[in-house]
Amino acid sequence: MSAEQRLADRRERLMTAAYTLYAKPGFAATTIERLCSEARISNRAFYECFGGREELLQALHERCVEESLAVVTKAVQEAPNTLEGRVKAGIRAYIEFTTADWRRARIMHVEVRRSGDVLTTSRQRAIEDFARLVEEASSDFPQAAPNRRLVALGVVGALQELLIEWLLTDDQPHIDELVDTAVHIFIQSLGAPDTAG
Structure with a gap:
C-alpha cells in the first residue's frame, strides 16, 4: 500500500x-x-x-449524521406528497436507521452530550441540518405555528429525547411506539392551521 x-x-x-x-x-x-x-x-x-480522542469522536459523529441525513432525505423524497406522508416517512427512516445499530444511536444521542464541550459545534450543526430538512419537507404546506424554523428545532429536540429514552430506559419502548409518538408530535407542531369556524 x-x-x-x-x-x-x-x-x-x-x-x-x-x-x-x-x-x-x-x-x-x-x-x-x-x-x-x-x-x-x-x-x-x-x-x-x-x-486526539475528541477529533476522532467528531469524525465519527459527523459520519453518523451524514449517513442518517442521506437516509431521511431519500425517504422524504420518495414519500407521498402530503405533510403526514413526508413526516411519517422521514421519522420512520430516521428511527429505524438510527436504532438498527445501538452504537450509532448511542454515539448520536448520548455520547455526543456526555462529551461536554468537545462536540458542541458538531452537535449544533447536526441539529441545524435536521431542522432544515424538517423545514424543507413541510414548506409546501401551511402551518399554524408562527415560526417554522423554531418549530423544526423543537421537534428535532423531541425526537432526540425519544431516542435517549429508548437507549437508557429499562422498559424500552417499541420502535413503532417511538415512530407513532414522534409523528404525533411533528404533525401537531407542523400541522396546517385550523380554518373551521
Missing part, C-alpha cells in the same frame, strides 16, 4: 474501534491506548490520523 492508503486504512480501523468503544464503555472511559489496541496500531500512528 502507498503511504496514503496506509494512513486511510489506519484511520478507518480507528473509526471502527471508536464506533464500538465510544458507544460502550463510552467516550470518557475510552483511552487512546485502548483505541490503538483495538485498531491494532501504535500510539504514534494514532496521532498521524487524529489530533
Whole structure:
C-alpha cells in the first residue's frame, strides 16, 4: 500500500474501534491506548490520523449524521406528497436507521452530550441540518405555528429525547411506539392551521 492508503486504512480501523468503544464503555472511559489496541496500531500512528480522542469522536459523529441525513432525505423524497406522508416517512427512516445499530444511536444521542464541550459545534450543526430538512419537507404546506424554523428545532429536540429514552430506559419502548409518538408530535407542531369556524 502507498503511504496514503496506509494512513486511510489506519484511520478507518480507528473509526471502527471508536464506533464500538465510544458507544460502550463510552467516550470518557475510552483511552487512546485502548483505541490503538483495538485498531491494532501504535500510539504514534494514532496521532498521524487524529489530533486526539475528541477529533476522532467528531469524525465519527459527523459520519453518523451524514449517513442518517442521506437516509431521511431519500425517504422524504420518495414519500407521498402530503405533510403526514413526508413526516411519517422521514421519522420512520430516521428511527429505524438510527436504532438498527445501538452504537450509532448511542454515539448520536448520548455520547455526543456526555462529551461536554468537545462536540458542541458538531452537535449544533447536526441539529441545524435536521431542522432544515424538517423545514424543507413541510414548506409546501401551511402551518399554524408562527415560526417554522423554531418549530423544526423543537421537534428535532423531541425526537432526540425519544431516542435517549429508548437507549437508557429499562422498559424500552417499541420502535413503532417511538415512530407513532414522534409523528404525533411533528404533525401537531407542523400541522396546517385550523380554518373551521
